[in-house]
Amino acid sequence: MxxxxxxxxxxxxxxxxxxxxxxxxxxxxxxxxxxxxxxxxxxxxxxxxxxxxxxxxxxxxxxxxxxxxxxxxxxxxxxxxxxxxxxxxxxxxxxxxxxxxxxxxxxxxxxxYGLVDDARYADVLIRSRIAQGKGSAGIERELWQNEIDPSTVDGWPHEYGIDGESELDRALQFLDRKPPRAKDRRGSAYRKLVQKGYPSSVASTAARMWAERNPS
Structure with a gap:
């Protein structure tokens, strides 16, 4: 605002x-x-x-x-x-x-006048999407949709606490909060994470780990 x-x-x-x-x-x-x-x-x-x-x-x-x-x-x-x-x-x-x-x-x-500022908008967008549990790939897609190159955003992704390990942890936490109900738990978990904006590599690893921890 x-x-x-x-x-x-x-x-x-x-x-x-x-x-x-x-x-x-x-x-x-x-x-x-x-x-x-x-x-x-x-x-x-x-x-x-x-x-x-x-x-x-x-x-x-x-x-x-x-x-x-x-x-x-x-x-x-x-x-x-x-x-x-x-x-x-x-x-x-x-x-x-x-x-x-x-x-x-x-x-x-x-x-x-500073009323519209894409750098400020990008910062607000990233923080809100992280708080919502969204993955980095989805955040970057949304930035591109707003004609903002993620590489130009100051501090992205590391200063926002986004790296391979932290994103894997967030993906697992998301699955714990909203577990898939389908019979194919691993496949369902993977699709759920990809839809949430997690990179496919993170989604694949997290889905496998979560399915092993929650076999039924």
């Missing part, structure tokens, strides 16, 4: 964008308003209608400014609920109808 200072900075940026997007209607030089402000003049009434139509259509506004503000509002709402990766936010904004250019502009702004 984003902290209060980051959210305040982003809200200020949104307000600036919305201010820039507000059209300023002015009369043309040499075309003074009548004393009644044009309220009774068909000529000025018609011109006012034309201008109102232009405002509604977005004419005269900085191109994309309003859409970027809207995209930033959506980003703020989502990251205030939970950490999000840049790629997942991009996908969601496009799905909601924001243009590619608007989406990238909004994401650049959000990243520059």
């Amino acid at each position: 984003a902290d209060a200072a980051l959210l305040e900075r982003l809200r200020a940026s949104i307000a600036e964008l919305e201010a820039d997007a507000t059209p300023h209607v002015r009369r043309e030089d040499g075309d003074p308003l009548p004393e009644d402000g044009g309220r009774q003049s068909p000529r000025y009434a018609s011109r006012g209608q034309d201008r109102a139509g232009a405002e509604a259509s977005g004419a005269g506004q900085p191109k994309g400014a309003k859409d970027v503000a809207g995209a930033l509002k959506r980003i703020t709402s989502w990251v205030n609920a939970s950490e999000r990766s840049r790629s997942s936010l991009r996908e969601r904004l496009v799905r909601e109808g924001f243009a590619e250019g608007v989406t990238e502009d909004a994401l650049e702004r959000a990243c520059s």
Whole structure:
């Protein structure tokens, strides 16, 4: 989740964008308003209608400014609920109808404020998946799905306590907590671990050891 200072900075940026997007209607030089402000003049009434139509259509506004503000509002709402990766936010904004250019502009702004940070997201993701008992292969797949290269994540995997021995222990603990019920206990244990994201070598060893300890 984003902290209060980051959210305040982003809200200020949104307000600036919305201010820039507000059209300023002015009369043309040499075309003074009548004393009644044009309220009774068909000529000025018609011109006012034309201008109102232009405002509604977005004419005269900085191109994309309003859409970027809207995209930033959506980003703020989502990251205030939970950490999000840049790629997942991009996908969601496009799905909601924001243009590619608007989406990238909004994401650049959000990243520059520190509201969106893939390194921070990766750290949160890894820690939460380890706590859920997920294996390293599954964690890395999920990082790739979010367009994050696991090799670029600081400290992965060793500083997160992930190595061959520790992962084998975690796999066995997982099977103890949620033992397979199928008749082929070893095969079932192996499939269960692979589905949980453990590397096949770890899953194979853990399934064999667990089946030997729990023959029936």
